Amino acid sequence: ETGVTQTPRHLVMGMTNKKSLKCEQHLGHNAMYWYKQSAKKPLELMFVYNFKEQTENNSVPSRFSPECPNSSHLFLHLHTLQPEDSALYLCASSHSPGQGGYEQYFGPGTRLTVT
Amino acid sequence: SQQGEEDPQALSIQEGENATMNCSYKTSINNLQWYRQNSGRGLVHLILIRSNEREKHSGRLRVTLDTSKKSSSLLITASRAADTASYFCATDGISGGYNKLIFGAGTRLAVHP
Numbered sequence: 001e002t003g004v005t006q007t008p009r010h011l012v013m014g015m016t017n018k019k020s021l022k023c024e025q026h027l028g029h030n031a032m033y034w035y036k037q038s039a040k041k042p043l044e045l046m047f048v049y050n051f052k053e054q055t056e057n058n059s060v061p062s063r064f065s066p067e068c069p070n071s072s073h074l075f076l077h078l079h080t081l082q083p084e085d086s087a088l089y090l091c092a093s094s095h096s097p098g099q100g101g102y103e104q105y106f107g108p109g110t111r112l113t114v115t
Numbered sequence: 116s117q118q119g120e121e122d123p124q125a126l127s128i129q130e131g132e133n134a135t136m137n138c139s140y141k142t143s144i145n146n147l148q149w150y151r152q153n154s155g156r157g158l159v160h161l162i163l164i165r166s167n168e169r170e171k172h173s174g175r176l177r178v179t180l181d182t183s184k185k186s187s188s189l190l191i192t193a194s195r196a197a198d199t200a201s202y203f204c205a206t207d208g209i210s211g212g213y214n215k216l217i218f219g220a221g222t223r224l225a226v227h228p
Contacts (some may be wrong), residue, residue: 004157043158043203043218056215090157102146104206104216106157 003027006091006107013081014115021076021102030092030096032074033104034066037088050096056095081114088112118195119204119219120149127225131182134191134221138204145207147187148216149182152201160190161202 003026013019025032034046042114044070049068063085074091088111092104122137138147146165150158161177164171164187171178177190191198201223205216 006157040220042220045215045217048215058133086157092158103160103163104158105160106150106158110156111155 003046004091004093004105004107005055005109006089008110010111010113012072012115013078014111015081015083017081018062018077018079020078021091021112023076023107025072025091025093025105025107027093027105029093029105030071031094032068032071033076033092033094034076035090037090037109039087043071045088048075059107078112083114086112086114118221119206119217121141121202121204121219121222122147123222124220125223125225127227128194131194131196132194132226133152134194134198134224134226135190136202137205138187138189138219140187140204140206141185143207144182147178148205148207149178149187149189150174150203150205152203152221154200158203169198182201191224194224196228198228203220 002085003080005024007022009052010076031050036046046060050057052068067075088109090109091107094104119138120141128134134160144166146163148163149161152158153160162173162178164178175192180187201221203218203221
């Protein structure tokens, strides 16, 4: 596995629940990302954080709320989700472009099922 | 619309054979990357090729980039059953900021023993 961890690995939640996904990286990176991977669709970028500042919100519904308290941790807070939000949620990290190096390192993902 | 599009969508070969996957994209890029994903897991970075490079090797992997045709190919030589996975190309576009990668839909490779 890479130096990016995600918890929980599996999550089943009802549409009225509130839950959070956690991502942690031990690679000394300053950029972190949330992606959504649905069946038969390309990987969708949701949010980008660079040095704890959000630099990208790819028109994500407000029922998804990201939080980046420091460069090593990233959260995705979930509330009042819809069944179509069921997917694999992937976290990734990378060096910031100014530091050189562009490859992203992914965590194993959280398999989310909304019932 | 998505930037990278892989071809074929699915590929089935025998162990020992070579596997070639292609990727086409639409806009100018800083670099193009290839990733592998085993079923239901995270993506693993394989190789990055910059816009001023034409070919790159890493072990059994060979990547080519043709910026005039806006296309790239990934060749896996002497394939093994463990190479069974989905392979994605991702482009880091010039217009994008902060290392924004756009992924294609992927090629599902099955290598049979």
